[in-house]
Amino acid sequence: MHANNASDRCEPNLVPILDMVFQLITFFMLVINFKAASVDRELELPVIGTAAPTLAEEDSDLLVLNLRSDGKVRVRGELVNDPVSFISIESRTIRQINGIATGKPLPVRVVLRGDRTISTRSVMNLVDACRNSGFNKFDFFVVRSATQGKNP
Numbered sequence: 001m002h003a004n005n006a007s008d009r010c011e012p013n014l015v016p017i018l019d020m021v022f023q024l025i026t027f028f029m030l031v032i033n034f035k036a037a038s039v040d041r042e043l044e045l046p047v048i049g050t051a052a053p054t055l056a057e058e059d060s061d062l063l064v065l066n067l068r069s070d071g072k073v074r075v076r077g078e079l080v081n082d083p084v085s086f087i088s089i090e091s092r093t094i095r096q097i098n099g100i101a102t103g104k105p106l107p108v109r110v111v112l113r114g115d116r117t118i119s120t121r122s123v124m125n126l127v128d129a130c131r132n133s134g135f136n137k138f139d140f141f142v143v144r145s146a147t148q149g150k151n152p
Contacts, residue, residue: 061107063090063135067114071122084129091133102134109137 065083066074073083080086094106110130114123127138 061094061109062111063108064111064113065126065130067112067118067122067126069115069117071118073126083126087126087129087133087135091135095134100134104134105136106134108135109139110135111139111141113141 064075068074073080073086075086091106094100094108095102098107100106112123112126123140130138
């Protein structure tokens, strides 16, 4: 006698695997959206032929400041009315979260993205405000060649 039971055939249950794949895709889509929100797409970055990125792998905490052609600063997709106050508040928040004493340097790298039409004075005012609040690591983003377009 030949029995045709359900136990004779073994089929893998793909539902948990598909569920996990869907969750991973959703997670990475959200991460990409948050990363994109910190970059101001309207900036026209200056062109420099030999610019190279200096972001180290250990620098995971970034504060991206987008300095627009009209002199306004945009952070995480929002316009900041008073950049000096914002930087000071951000510094205090980071110190409280990480338990860092006042006067010690912060472990956050400030990334400045400035429109090519802004003055050096505007950039340096922003750098000075950051340094006065304890930020000591900086990166400046530029377009490495004219063929790269507006936003690297």
